[in-house]
Amino acid sequence: MINNQTDSLNNQAFLPKVSVVVPVYNGEADLPDLINCLCVQTYPRDRVEYILVDNGSSDRTAEIIKQKSEDAQQQGITIRYQSENKIQSSYAARNAGIRASNGEIIAFTDADCRPQPDWLYFIVQAFADPTVGVVAGAISALPGQTLLEKYAANRKILCHEGAASHPFLPYAAGANLAIRRQTLQKVGLFRPYLTTGGDADICWRIQQQSSWRFCCADKAIVQHRHRVNLREITNQFHRYGRSHQYLKELYGTDVFQNIWNVKDYFYHWLRWLLKELPLTAVKMIVGKATLLDLLITPIDLLIIQAEATGRREAKLSEKAWQVEWL
Numbered sequence: 473m474i475n476n477q478t479d480s481l482n483n484q485a486f487l488p489k490v491s492v493v494v495p496v497y498n499g500e501a502d503l504p505d506l507i508n509c510l511c512v513q514t515y516p517r518d519r520v521e522y523i524l525v526d527n528g529s530s531d532r533t534a535e536i537i538k539q540k541s542e543d544a545q546q547q548g549i550t551i552r553y554q555s556e557n558k559i560q561s562s563y564a565a566r567n568a569g570i571r572a573s574n575g576e577i578i579a580f581t582d583a584d585c586r587p588q589p590d591w592l593y594f595i596v597q598a599f600a601d602p603t604v605g606v607v608a609g610a611i612s613a614l615p616g617q618t619l620l621e622k623y624a625a626n627r628k629i630l631c632h633e634g635a636a637s638h639p640f641l642p643y644a645a646g647a648n649l650a651i652r653r654q655t656l657q658k659v660g661l662f663r664p665y666l667t668t669g670g671d672a673d674i675c676w677r678i679q680q681q682s683s684w685r686f687c688c689a690d691k692a693i694v695q696h697r698h699r700v701n702l703r704e705i706t707n708q709f710h711r712y713g714r715s716h717q718y719l720k721e722l723y724g725t726d727v728f729q730n731i732w733n734v735k736d737y738f739y740h741w742l743r744w745l746l747k748e749l750p751l752t753a754v755k756m757i758v759g760k761a762t763l764l765d766l767l768i769t770p771i772d773l774l775i776i777q778a779e780a781t782g783r784r785e786a787k788l789s790e791k792a793w794q795v796e797w798l
Contacts, residue, residue, distance in 0.1 A: 486600035490520045491575030495565035499583035500532040507540045515592040521550040527565040528557045563662035563670040567796050579650040586695040595650045595692035605655035605684020608632050608644030609692035620705050622764050623771050624698035636688050640727040643675035648694040657798050658682045665791035669715030706778040713782020721788040744769040
């Protein structure tokens with residue numbers, strides 16, 4: 473039914489040549505599901521190429537991509553293997569994919585994402601407006617069973633609405649982003665030595681240095697696999713903290729303000745221990761609360777601490793200012 477509907481839409485749709493670029497680092501666990509999602513995209517197969525960029529993996533990433541590309545070729549689907557081994561950065565890997573691409577539109581997602589079948593079709597349709605240069609798709613959580621996966625879904629981590637309404641300038645996460653090639657020719661590619669924050673940076677450069685518009689494609693949905701344990705999620709927010717500090721240095725303003733201080737932090741710990749914990753524990757006993765309800769505040773506080781630590785420890789390198797060009 474979906475294919476029939478999309479075939480009907482495709483008869484009248486905007487269908488430029490598209491390249492999908494995916495940076496991959498040690499992605500052997502994610503690649504089979506990701507590639508399956510790419511292979512069932514409803515965008516016309518002869519109008520799209522998928523470029524998977526191995527960023528110095530030490531697992532079976534290269535082997536899997538090459539084998540899957542052969543399998544896909546038999547279905548008329550173009551999956552290409554590319555590598556970036558000089559710079560360990562997803563942005564350097566994306567640049568390698570862009571340089572190898574042929575599309576008028578370059579779409580991006582990540583190995584731990586699962587694009588829905590109509591993802592590419594809907595994100596490309598936003599470019600039918602010739603003034604649009606960059607598009608943010610929607611990101612939702614893959615259903616998860618662990619406490620931390622449920623927490624991430626509850627808190628809408630990586631949800632595109634917050635990024636798209638940022639008070640400085642809107643931006644899109646690299647997990648679901650598309651850019652017109654002409655736009656990249658105007659403002660340059662990703663900063664290859666930037667290790668985090670590069671998706672916001674390129675969106676902001678486009679808006680500050682060109683007349684191309686930013687817009688959202690809410691029907692272009694990618695599901696994201698969230699972190700499954702506390703170490704992974706605190707590392708994630710430590711990285712976010714570093715990105716916030718890097719962007720502050722790049723743009724000369726605190727574009728991600730942290731209004732918490734040490735006093736606020738300890739106040740909320742005490743409030744949870746003395747008030748929330750006993751009340752929620754009672755609710756759990758009578759079946760009116762869950763373990764997530766009980767622990768959501770301490771998890772909040774731990775990731776706030778991780779983000780603050782990331783900010784404090786971050787220092788933008790001189791190389792990170794560099795912008796590569798097509």
